[in-house]
Each structure stands twice: as C-alpha cells, then as structure tokens.
Amino acid sequence: MEAAAIIFYLISAFILGAGILAVTTRKIFRSAIWLLFSLVGIAALYFWLQVEFIAAVQIIVYVGGIVVLIIFSIFLTQQSGKEMAKPVTRRALFGILAVVFGLALIYSLIARHGFAEQATRPFGVTVDAIGTQMLSTTDHGFILPFEVVSMLLLASMIGCIVIAMKSRNTGPELQEPAGGKLMIHADFTSNQTDKEA
Amino acid sequence: MNSIPLTHILFVSTALFCIGMYGLFTRRNMITMLMSIELMLNSVNINFVAFNKYLWPEKLDGIFFTLFIITIAAAEAAIAIAIIINLYRSHNSIDVEDATELKY
Numbered sequence: 469m470e471a472a473a474i475i476f477y478l479i480s481a482f483i484l485g486a487g488i489l490a491v492t493t494r495k496i497f498r499s500a501i502w503l504l505f506s507l508v509g510i511a512a513l514y515f516w517l518q519v520e521f522i523a524a525v526q527i528i529v530y531v532g533g534i535v536v537l538i539i540f541s542i543f544l545t546q547q548s549g550k551e552m553a554k555p556v557t558r559r560a561l562f563g564i565l566a567v568v569f570g571l572a573l574i575y576s577l578i579a580r581h582g583f584a585e586q587a588t589r590p591f592g593v594t595v596d597a598i599g600t601q602m603l604s605t606t607d608h609g610f611i612l613p614f615e616v617v618s619m620l621l622l623a624s625m626i627g628c629i630v631i632a633m634k635s636r637n638t639g640p641e642l643q644e645p646a647g648g649k650l651m652i653h654a655d656f657t658s659n660q661t662d663k664e665a
Numbered sequence: 666m667n668s669i670p671l672t673h674i675l676f677v678s679t680a681l682f683c684i685g686m687y688g689l690f691t692r693r694n695m696i697t698m699l700m701s702i703e704l705m706l707n708s709v710n711i712n713f714v715a716f717n718k719y720l721w722p723e724k725l726d727g728i729f730f731t732l733f734i735i736t737i738a739a740a741e742a743a744i745a746i747a748i749i750i751n752l753y754r755s756h757n758s759i760d761v762e763d764a765t766e767l768k769y
Contacts, residue, residue: 470668472668472669473668473669476669476673476674480673480677483677483681484677484680484681484684487681487684487685487704488684490684490688490700490704491684491685491687491688491691491692491697491700491701491704492688496694496696496697499697499700500696500700503700503703503704506681506704506707507703507707510707510710510711513677513711514714517674517714517715517718518718519714519718519728521728522710522714522728522731522732525732525735526710526735529735529736529738529739530703530707530735530738533739534703534738534739534742537742537743537746538696538699538700538742538746541696541746541749541750542696544750544753545696545749545750545753545759546694546696546759552692552694552697553693555691555692555693559690559691560691562690563686563687563690563691564687566686566690567683567684567686567687567690568683570683570686571679571680571683574679575676575679578672578675578676578679579672583671583672583719583720584720590722591717591718591722593725593728597725598725598728598729598732601725601729602729602732610729613729613733617733617736617737620736620737620740621736621739621740624740624741624743624744625743627744627747628743628744628746628747629747631744631747631748631751632747632750632751634754
C-alpha cells in the first residue's frame with residue numbers, strides 16, 4: 469500500500485470518528501469541538517485531493533466562521549458544562565436502523581455502478597483558472613450565480629440583523645430597563661442643571 | 666494518487682452523510698441539529714470535488730458547486746443562529762420540543 473493510500477485512510481478515519489463523536493457526545497461544547505475537528509479533517513481531505521483553494525476556503529469559512537458562530541451561540545444560550553438529555557432509546561434505535569440501512573443501500577449502489585474513471589489526465593486547479601471562469605460572461609462562466617449569491621449574502625446579512633434584533637416595545641419584561649433608562653436620563657439632566665447652577 | 670478508487674471516497678462521504686442524518690434524528694437541541702446539517706453539507710461537498718477530480722478532470726464545475734454550497738451554507742448557518750437566539754429570547758429554551766406555537 470502506498471503512502472498516499474495510507475494517508476487517505478487515516479484522514480477518513482479521523483473525519484468519521486470526529487463526526488460520530490460530534491453527534492453522540494452529550495456535552496454540547498465538546499460536540500462543537502468535535503465538529504471542528506471533523507471539518508479540519510475534511511479540509512485535509514481536500515488537500516489530499518489536490519484542491520488547495522477549496523481546502524483554504526473550507527478552513528476560512530467553516531473553521532473560522534461557522535464553528536466560531538456556533539460556539540458563540542452555545543455560550544449565549546446554553547450552560548455549556550451541563551450534559552444534554554440522553555436521546556430516547558426507541559428514537560436512537562430506529563435512527564441507527566435507518567442510517568445503517570441507508571448506508572447499505574447507497575453503498576451497494578455505489579459498488580455496483582462502474583464509474584468510467586479517466587483520471588489519466590492531470591487534474592490541476594489553479595486559482596487563476598477558477599477566477600477567470602468565475603467572472604467570465606461566456607457560455608461556461610459563472611458570473612450570474614456569482615452575482616445572485618452576492619445578493620443572497622446581502623439579504624441574509626440584513627435578515628440576520630432584523631431577526632436577532634431586540635424589539636423595543638414588546639413584552640412586559642422590557643418595562644424595567646425602560647424605567648432604568650429614564651432614571652439615567654433624569655440623573656443626567658440633574659447633573660446638567662447642577663453644572664448650570 | 667490513483668491507488669484510491671473513487672468508490673472509497675464516495676463511501677467516506679456517504680458515511681459522513683449518514684452520521685449527520687443520525688444526529689438529526691436523535692438530537693433535540695437546535696444547535697446540535699444545525700451541526701448535523703453542516704456535516705451533511707460537507708459530505709455533499711466531498712462528493713462534488715471527488716467526481717470532478719476523477720471523472721471530469723478537465724472541467725471545474727464541481728469546484729464551483731462546492732464554492733457556492735459553502736457560501737450558501739454560511740448564509741444558512743447565520744440565519745439559523747439568528748432564529749435560534751430569537752427563539753431563546755422568547756422561550757428561554759432551544760429544544761425543538763418546546764417550540765410548539767405553530768403546532769395546532
């Protein structure tokens with residue numbers, strides 16, 4: 469067995485082991501950290517596949533962005549040291565059954581389908597080829613999805629702000645801070661009047 | 666490099682997809698369900714890159730699909746976390762069993 473094959477199997481075992489731990493561990497913060505390891509392993513798999521640009525994007529967006537966002541939301545909403553409730557036994561059992569049968573079905577399909585591999589040609593993804601095709605307006609260019617996805621990012625950014633923004637005047641629990649703000653205001657005006665006096 | 670057949674990479678991505686599916690079935694916390702969805706999206710990305718490399722090495726379409734999927738996954742995660750934080754503010758819980766306002 470070549471070194472490349474051994475590295476591939478090591479990376480795969482790392483990805484799958486970290487993924488299994490991410491969905492089965494009962495502490496939510498550890499779950500996020502195992503997800504982080506799994507995503508780093510997937511980036512390593514992209515390096516092994518010689519698509520370095522995708523690997524860099526994976527590390528920047530997933531590891532640097534999404535996992536950090538998830539960890540922040542865990543800190544905002546959960547007591548991260550507390551253990552989550554165990555999944556219901558019946559649900560876990562049927563989940564395992566569905567997953568095993570689905571895996572067996574898909575794997576039998578994959579193994580039976582003969583792929584016409586033509587990997588004799590070299591596969592080189594250069595960043596300038598990606599950039600040229602991404603912004604070209606010819607037949608195989610990706611300028612239209614590029615623009616559409618930029619609009620999608622803008623819309624999701626505005627949507628996030630609107631959804632997560634605190635509403636000012638709804639709910640009885642917001643009465644108290646409004647009173648506090650008034651008091652601060654009163655203090656400020658009294659200070660001003662003192663200064664004027 | 667060619668010592669690994671395509672089916673092995675596809676098996677890894679299928680197994681990762683099934684792991685994400687199991688997490689989505691068993692977890693009831695919204696953040697962990699979101700993490701399972703991220704795992705599933707990543708397995709699809711592995712498939713796209715592997716198909717591009719092994720079957721059509723002269724094209725770049727799989728690479729572009731992967732890039733767009735990563736972008737949309739980032740937008741989706743941001744929206745989902747905004748919704749989760751808003752839900753936590755109104756319900757004090759992010760368990761899907763507690764969010765039952767739309768049930769009846």
